[in-house]
Amino acid sequence: MKKHRLIAILASTVAITTLFTLSSSTIAHAHRRAVSVPASLRGNWYHYDSDYDDYVKFHATKYHLKISGLYGTSSYSGVKFPSYASGHADMYVHRTPKGYYDIGKYGTDDVGTYKRVSHKGHATIKQVWHDLPDTGAHVNYWYKSKSIARHPSARYKTSKFNGYYYNRYTPAYLQADEGPQRLYTSASNANSKSGHYITIKSIYKKYSAKWDSEDNDILRVRVNGRTYYQKDNASLQSFNSWKDGKVIYSPYSPHSKSKIVIRHGDKYSKAKYWDKVKHYKDGTLTTDSYTLTNGKWHKD
Template sequence: MKKNRILIVTVFSLMITLLLVSLPANASSYLNGNEYAAAATRKVKTTKAVKVYRCTTGKYEAANRYSYYGKIKKGSKIDISKWIMSLGGVWVVKSNKYHHDSRHFFVISAKGHSWYKRAKKQATLKLKILKSNKIYFDSYTGVYLQAGSKPQKLYTSANGAIEKSGNYITFKSIYKRVTARWNDGDNDDILRIRVNSKTYYYEDEGDFSPYNSWVDKGIINSPYGPSSKSKVVLPHGEKYKSSKRWDKIETITDGLLIDNSWELKKNKWVKF
């Protein structure tokens, strides 16, 4: 009987131990500084110097402790929260300099809104990218004579395009958008090109494509400059958002000429 009691007590003790081990780790932990910092989501720029304090978290908000850390200089770009009265009336702040962790975060005690202004959002360059680079047999799609291509003869018949004879027009604009589709029948390497509502024929040599611009080694190449970006058409899959240089190109006798160049400085395209 005595052995049974000892066994029961041992099992009971083991259960209590397992229960204590299985309790959530945060049941008796400190408040999380990272969670406070997550409230700082508004980007602002300071209009005057303001004092900043470092908070060491306690096990409840009344136990949080604040210590003077320094001053944020005028013109600093930081992230802030809304005015939080439950913390004693402060703004939670974060930046590369004022970085939070599990036990610490930073606050500003300045009242009102006179010490900051909302930071301007960085403009995002948006250019048109094609969903496909294909030219189709059953429908017309927009195409451009590629920059660097010589003027092209567009014939009034498919046979004329093959034999390079008969009536034709000379097309040389790299700015004008025309439409094209592949020809039916045996001459399926012939493009039908519509120019000013009239159909012409061209034996494809790669001079016409659905795009008029491209990116090469991170540089945007286009017949248009940054002020005319709405006219830029890039190939499907092209990557351009990290580009810091823009070259305006034009066709010359021997190929391409860079007419003007810009570089991205402080979110503006500056000619150089």
């Protein structure tokens, strides 16, 4: 009888010890909560530093933030728990009353202040830097692409194609440096460049075009719901602005809010000069020229 009572006491002691151990473990891990990056800040974002002519990248996923570029790399994790942090995650995130997020390394002054906003017509992350002594602040903006980060005032769009197709129409613009264009009312007239035609003077309007067939070099062009024809594509193109060396030629200025369509593969961020092409006047082509200085376009 005593033997059975001793076994029962030992079993109870083991059970209580196990329960206490599990409870202690649960309490110890209760503080280890994953910290996430706000959904509004996730993705890839870029800041252009005109002083160094280089970019800094802001890469955020649900539980990680990495900033890399000019000044090295800073990484923060919301699912790592370093020993010094007493159960807290490596990454610290705090929302301020004004809707900004302080994000950095827990328990240190390695913290940045960020907020998703709209700036110059683009989705942007606004980063506020406080000066020391704290007499004010300066601001960095992070954009969705390097091209926007470098030229946030211009709304560029890159053409996804290099030419025309036989089975469908694609966007087309009159080539800005060719002057007024003739579009003929039949393929035969276009081939002989004689007969009935209409004259197009606008270099701003977008049309649609495709090859007439695989056996000739006639383009079909849609204008106001009607079909016209032109010999080859010498004066029509699938983009309205183009790069030649380090110069961009466009019917728009680099500050224009209108869409500037660049040929696929062109790198407008590599340009140093910009010529805004105007209409022909008295047979003369006129332009306004801009020069890129310190990351900004200035009219000559």
